[in-house]
Amino acid sequence: MQREVEAASEGGRAMKTKWPGQIAVVLSRDIKGKCNPITVGWHMTTSFYPPMMAISIGKTRYPCEIICNAKEFIVAFITQSQYEEYMSYGSCTGRNVDKLKEQKTVTRPASRINSVLMDDANSNFVCPLINELETGDHCIFSAEIVSAHMNTKLLDDVK
Numbered sequence: 001m002q003r004e005v006e007a008a009s010e011g012g013r014a015m016k017t018k019w020p021g022q023i024a025v026v027l028s029r030d031i032k033g034k035c036n037p038i039t040v041g042w043h044m045t046t047s048f049y050p051p052m053m054a055i056s057i058g059k060t061r062y063p064c065e066i067i068c069n070a071k072e073f074i075v076a077f078i079t080q081s082q083y084e085e086y087m088s089y090g091s092c093t094g095r096n097v098d099k100l101k102e103q104k105t106v107t108r109p110a111s112r113i114n115s116v117l118m119d120d121a122n123s124n125f126v127c128p129l130i131n132e133l134e135t136g137d138h139c140i141f142s143a144e145i146v147s148a149h150m151n152t153k154l155l156d157d158v159k
């Protein structure tokens with residue numbers, strides 16, 4: 001049985017029924033040179049040819065400002081066992097703290113864009129921005145995947 005709820009006031013709660021969903025970490029570099037990670041649940045692949053991906057970022061979140069300027073970002077898919085560790089990227093803003101340093105996250109420079117890859121993620125996608133679309137209080141950033149980095153331990157498992 002289901003009950004209709006008021007979308008404006010209860011829609012957010014209803015949307016939570018989509019959990020558990022895979023979370024990702026989006027990394028983008030601000031104008032001062034700091035790379036900021038954010039926990040993101042609203043992401044999707046959108047095209048095979050060319051390979052493309054989209055993320056939805058709250059307009060008040062720091063990466064919204066960063067990505068509007070930098071026009072590029074990394075999407076890292078982490079392992080389930082890392083969820084607890086990287087959930088912290090979703091509980092504080094990186095405006096005044098360096099979340100990567102605080103968490104001692106091991107990163108390395110990305111190829112082709114000015115951001116970093118998470119060394120221990122399952123995969124990292126290098127994404128220069130193609131389009132922006134305002135949707136309510138969030139902004140969708142769609143990007144081409146110009147390079148993908150995959151954990152070598154997984155190469156045999158993923159066909």
Ligand SMILES: Cc1cc2nc3c(=O)[nH]c(=O)nc-3n(C[C@H](O)[C@H](O)[C@H](O)COP(=O)(O)O)c2cc1C
Nearest residue numbers: 038039040041042057058062063090091092093094
């Ligand atoms: C599980 C989870 C999923 C989240 N998904 C998103 C998302 O898809 N988009 C978004 O803008 N914020 C999302 N957030 C919220 C941001 O991660 C959070 O507000 C973060 O502290 C913002 O930090 P920043 O200001 O450094 O970007 C999520 C948080 C959690 C815990």
